[in-house]
Amino acid sequence: MDAYSYPQQQQQQQQQEQQQQSQSQQQQQQQQIQSNFQVQSVLSPYNNIGNENIPRQRSTMLEFLDDEARRKYREKRDKNNLAAKKSRSNRRERERQMQLTIERMSKETQRLTNELALTRQRSEYLESEMNRYKALSYSQQEMLLRDNSNFPPQPPPPGSFMYPPFPPI
Incomplete structure (x- = not known):
C-alpha cells in the first residue's frame, strides 16, 4: 500500500503546487488590473508614479x-470681476440702509x-376723576362746578401721587 500511496502523495503535492501557482497568478493579474485602473486626481498638483510624488507643471487654458x-477670455474675466465687485458694493449698501432703518424704527x-x-x-387719571364726581351727590357736583367754573380742571403734574412711575417695558 506504501507503493500505491507514494504516487498518490506525489499527485496531491503536484495539485497543491498547481493551485498555489494559479493563486499567485490570479493575485498578480488582479494587481496588474488594479494598477492599470488606478485613478489619479486631475486637480492634484502631483503625479503619482509608484510611491513617489513628483510635482507636475500646471497647464492653463490660456496656453492652448x-x-x-x-x-476674449480676459475681457470676460474682467467683466465678471467688475460685476462681482458691484454686487458686493450693492450688498453692503443694502445692509447699511437696513441698519439705518432698524435704528430709526427702534427710536420710533x-x-x-x-x-x-x-x-x-x-386715561387712568380722568377715569378716577370721573368716578370721584360720580360718587358726589348732585348738590355737591353743582357746588363744585360753580367753584371751578372759572378754572377748567387741570390734570396734576407728572410725578404727583396720581401719576405712577412708568411700568418697565
Whole structure:
C-alpha cells in the first residue's frame, strides 16, 4: 500500500503546487488590473508614479488659446470681476440702509411706547376723576362746578401721587 500511496502523495503535492501557482497568478493579474485602473486626481498638483510624488507643471487654458481667444477670455474675466465687485458694493449698501432703518424704527417704537404709557396714565387719571364726581351727590357736583367754573380742571403734574412711575417695558 506504501507503493500505491507514494504516487498518490506525489499527485496531491503536484495539485497543491498547481493551485498555489494559479493563486499567485490570479493575485498578480488582479494587481496588474488594479494598477492599470488606478485613478489619479486631475486637480492634484502631483503625479503619482509608484510611491513617489513628483510635482507636475500646471497647464492653463490660456496656453492652448490663440491671442484673440485670450483677449476674449480676459475681457470676460474682467467683466465678471467688475460685476462681482458691484454686487458686493450693492450688498453692503443694502445692509447699511437696513441698519439705518432698524435704528430709526427702534427710536420710533420707543417714542410710541413712551407716548402710550403717558396716554394710559392720563386715561387712568380722568377715569378716577370721573368716578370721584360720580360718587358726589348732585348738590355737591353743582357746588363744585360753580367753584371751578372759572378754572377748567387741570390734570396734576407728572410725578404727583396720581401719576405712577412708568411700568418697565
